[in-house]
Amino acid sequence: MLVSVVIPCYNSEKSIGKLVDMCMEAFSKWDGYECEMVLVNDCSRDGTYREILKCVERYPGKVTGVDFSKNFGQHAALLAAMHYVRGEIVVGMDDDLQNHPDQILQFLDKMEEGYDVVFGVYRKRQFGWFKNLTSKISQFLMVRLVERPKGIDMSNFWCARRFVTDEMIRYQGNDALVQPLFARTTSNMADISLEHYEREFGTSNYSFKKAFRLFMTFMDYSTVPLRIANFFGILFSLAGFVATIALIIHKFVDPTVQTGWSSLMCLMLIIAGIVFLMLGVIGEYLGKLISASTNKPLFVVRDVRRGENPEEASVDQRPSC
Numbered sequence: 001m002l003v004s005v006v007i008p009c010y011n012s013e014k015s016i017g018k019l020v021d022m023c024m025e026a027f028s029k030w031d032g033y034e035c036e037m038v039l040v041n042d043c044s045r046d047g048t049y050r051e052i053l054k055c056v057e058r059y060p061g062k063v064t065g066v067d068f069s070k071n072f073g074q075h076a077a078l079l080a081a082m083h084y085v086r087g088e089i090v091v092g093m094d095d096d097l098q099n100h101p102d103q104i105l106q107f108l109d110k111m112e113e114g115y116d117v118v119f120g121v122y123r124k125r126q127f128g129w130f131k132n133l134t135s136k137i138s139q140f141l142m143v144r145l146v147e148r149p150k151g152i153d154m155s156n157f158w159c160a161r162r163f164v165t166d167e168m169i170r171y172q173g174n175d176a177l178v179q180p181l182f183a184r185t186t187s188n189m190a191d192i193s194l195e196h197y198e199r200e201f202g203t204s205n206y207s208f209k210k211a212f213r214l215f216m217t218f219m220d221y222s223t224v225p226l227r228i229a230n231f232f233g234i235l236f237s238l239a240g241f242v243a244t245i246a247l248i249i250h251k252f253v254d255p256t257v258q259t260g261w262s263s264l265m266c267l268m269l270i271i272a273g274i275v276f277l278m279l280g281v282i283g284e285y286l287g288k289l290i291s292a293s294t295n296k297p298l299f300v301v302r303d304v305r306r307g308e309n310p311e312e313a314s315v316d317q318r319p320s321c
Helices: 016-028 048-058 074-082 101-111 129-145 162-168 178-185 208-221 224-253 261-293
Strands: 002-009 034-041 063-068 089-092 117-122 158-161 189-194 301-306 309-311
Touching (some): 016 034, 063 074, 101 117, 101 189
Parallel strands (some): 034 063
16 A cells, blocks of 8 residues: 655755655555655755755655745645645654654554544653644644544644545635644544654744744634624623613612713723724634635645656646645
């Protein structure tokens, strides 16, 4: 069985070659499985694509290199890689060696039980404090905003059947998150416990800007924020109505009561803040609708290499879905 390993690469010049070698070595020990790899360079600032091309030459026909024209993000890179896979099973993992290829066999064994998607869950995360924080927030949003089977934890280390990834690349939005797309495609999921290794080279590339953009992308997959806006709108309207009635009754009972301008101003500021917050949520949805109407590409491919035969790829549109 052919297994396709897809890896989004960003500033991984020092690690990607070692990761490819480890993956090929691991699969050479397993009977019944063959490996191909699709490596997507997300417009790295170092020599990552140069190292990817070395891997393409070192393993002709087994490694495909894809180069983006600009930085489109990790999840866009994963969806791009899915366009070029040929295997019956697709495995997604990071490029930082915190996931080891020899763990893939645990996924394949679990898939033998009939699951469509299997996620790796880390016993102890070896991230820095900021990545740990954003990861916890991401998991919180995933639980609250994304419909998924109960008890399933999602991560960036996963294994899926080909029909699942083929369905996912039909996604026509402008911002991508693969975990919600998995949840949209199938409910036949499982997770397995894995060790998370320490990072060998460099530091995490996740910045506050990238983390914020990732959180905003969740709005593409849920109407919950709009429902929250409606809830707060109704709640504060009722509170204002009740407060008005209470004030009128109080005025009739005690005509000498004085109007408290300070409390009124505080109430107005709170309500105005809530209104502007909800308008911001609605504005995010409108902005995404505008982006969709202008056909903003999810990613743009500059170059594709597989073995000794370069493949032509359009630089102004996505690969055909």
